[in-house]
Amino acid sequence: MSDVQTQAAQPQQPVIYKGLAGVPVDYTAISKVNPETNSLLYRGYPVQELAASATFEEAAYLLWYGELPDDDQLAAFEERERSLRGLDHVTKRIVDEIPVTAHPMDVLRTAVSVFGASDPMTPDDSPEANLDKAIRLFAKLPSIVTYDQRRRHDLEFVEPRDDLGYSANFLWQAFGEVPELPVVTAFDVSMILYAEHSFNASTFTARVIASTLSDLYSAVTGAIGALKGPLHGGANEAVMHAFEEIGPGDGGAERAVAWLDAALAEKRKIMGFGHRVYKHGDSRVPTMRDSLERMVEYYDRPDLLELYVALEDAMAERKNIKPNLDYPAGPTYHLMGWDTATFTPLFVASRVTGWTAHIMEQLASNALIRPLSVYNGPDERHVPVKG
Numbered sequence: 001m002s003d004v005q006t007q008a009a010q011p012q013q014p015v016i017y018k019g020l021a022g023v024p025v026d027y028t029a030i031s032k033v034n035p036e037t038n039s040l041l042y043r044g045y046p047v048q049e050l051a052a053s054a055t056f057e058e059a060a061y062l063l064w065y066g067e068l069p070d071d072d073q074l075a076a077f078e079e080r081e082r083s084l085r086g087l088d089h090v091t092k093r094i095v096d097e098i099p100v101t102a103h104p105m106d107v108l109r110t111a112v113s114v115f116g117a118s119d120p121m122t123p124d125d126s127p128e129a130n131l132d133k134a135i136r137l138f139a140k141l142p143s144i145v146t147y148d149q150r151r152r153h154d155l156e157f158v159e160p161r162d163d164l165g166y167s168a169n170f171l172w173q174a175f176g177e178v179p180e181l182p183v184v185t186a187f188d189v190s191m192i193l194y195a196e197h198s199f200n201a202s203t204f205t206a207r208v209i210a211s212t213l214s215d216l217y218s219a220v221t222g223a224i225g226a227l228k229g230p231l232h233g234g235a236n237e238a239v240m241h242a243f244e245e246i247g248p249g250d251g252g253a254e255r256a257v258a259w260l261d262a263a264l265a266e267k268r269k270i271m272g273f274g275h276r277v278y279k280h281g282d283s284r285v286p287t288m289r290d291s292l293e294r295m296v297e298y299y300d301r302p303d304l305l306e307l308y309v310a311l312e313d314a315m316a317e318r319k320n321i322k323p324n325l326d327y328p329a330g331p332t333y334h335l336m337g338w339d340t341a342t343f344t345p346l347f348v349a350s351r352v353t354g355w356t357a358h359i360m361e362q363l364a365s366n367a368l369i370r371p372l373s374v375y376n377g378p379d380e381r382h383v384p385v386k387g
């Protein structure tokens with residue numbers, strides 16, 4: 001038999017792209033992640049420009065409506081958001097039943113599930129109803145996140161204030177006082193940077209759930225589960241655990257390098273480093289690092305920045321791997337006083353804007369998401385006949 005005949009007889013082997021790496025699965029008009037130019041656009045606007053000149057409310061509006069709001073649109077949107085911030089008794093009661101030892105992401109996932117079970121609009125998948133649900137979640141998540149953080153410290157719920165913008169109110173509800181402007185600004189920047197990032201694992205999860213014509217709350221609940229993992233959103237919390245392992249105090253730089261060498265020798269993944277799409281650095285890191293530096297100065301914690309820089313430099317030298325957004329976000333939240341376990345819920349509060357924009361985009365041009373697998377188990381066999 002000739003070689004040509006042999007090849008022709010072979011069945012074609014399908015190519016498997018593990019983790020769907022490098023596989024485009026649909027169009028999106030919501031954001032563009034461009035690793036070549038190291039840029040991230042929300043509806044065409046560079047995220048750095050939004051972080052510098054817009055509020056998180058404006059960025060959320062942009063993601064949902066496709067355009068930045070004019071003054072009247074923003075005023076109406078803010079009024080609506082502020083009116084929805086409160087927390088109902090049912091959700092509080094159910095959260096109270098969850099042990100305080102539960103991970104805050106589990107609490108948040110449960111709370112969103114409760115919202116879905118309680119909202120009479122849940123089955124209505126019209127764009128208007130879904131936008132309304134998205135704004136409700138956006139407005140209420142800070143209440144849930146802060147309610148849970150405070151109950152873990154045996155502190156009462158702080159009622160939202162409708163005279164404060166989103167980020168100032170979020171911090172007010174967490175700590176019972178409104179911090180100074182630099183802190184509010186750094187927090188708002190983090191919310192803008194975390195809001196949207198194309199087909200990341202949690203957004204894709206939300207789109208898969210939406211594609212079955214399930215409901216928006218189910219899709220967000222599933223997305224929270226996907227974001228919890230340390231390879232995705234859970235990394236901002238894990239960064240802080242690494243800093244804690246390295247330990248506070250003098251000589252942080254040397255200890256950070258020693259810690260890294262030991263961790264790499266054990267083949268550990270270093271949390272807050274690497275990215276599936278960006279290979280030359282995450283577009284959002286310089287802006288977030290700038291906020292971190294401002295907070296280091298504000299709280300007078302140069303030791304934390306020393307440790308941050310030492311780990312980043314050593315990682316570049318040893319592995320040529322750069323930080324992702326979670327790396328500067330973790331220590332920034334720590335300086336502001338957030339519990340480490342609350343870091344990923346803060347990511348949820350921001351990303352709910354992107355998730356819900358994607359859910360609505362998926363439904364506007366839906367196709368059930370159902371890829372193929374290639375079976376590699378045992379050949380067909382048969383159950384022995386008994387007796």
Ligand SMILES: CC(=O)SCCNC(=O)CCNC(=O)[C@H](O)C(C)(C)COP(=O)(O)OP(=O)(O)OC[C@H]1O[C@@H](n2cnc3c(N)ncnc32)[C@H](O)[C@@H]1OP(=O)(O)O
Nearest residue numbers: 230231232233235268269270271272273274275276324326
């Ligand atoms: C907001 C976000 O969700 S950003 C992501 C947050 N996640 C993290 O920070 C977790 C740590 N990082 C990682 O685990 C990875 O970099 C991921 C999951 C983000 C991306 O992973 P992938 O694109 O699948 O790359 P993959 O894991 O195959 O890494 C490629 C190589 O770089 C190494 N590598 C990548 N990231 C890291 C890291 N953080 N620490 C150590 N090694 C790493 C891998 O070990 C692998 O090496 P090998 O080829 O010798 O096996």
Ligand SMILES: O=C([O-])CC(=O)C(=O)O
Nearest residue numbers: 196197199200201276277
């Ligand atoms: O895009 C990704 O894979 C992860 C990420 O950075 C994000 O979701 O913000």
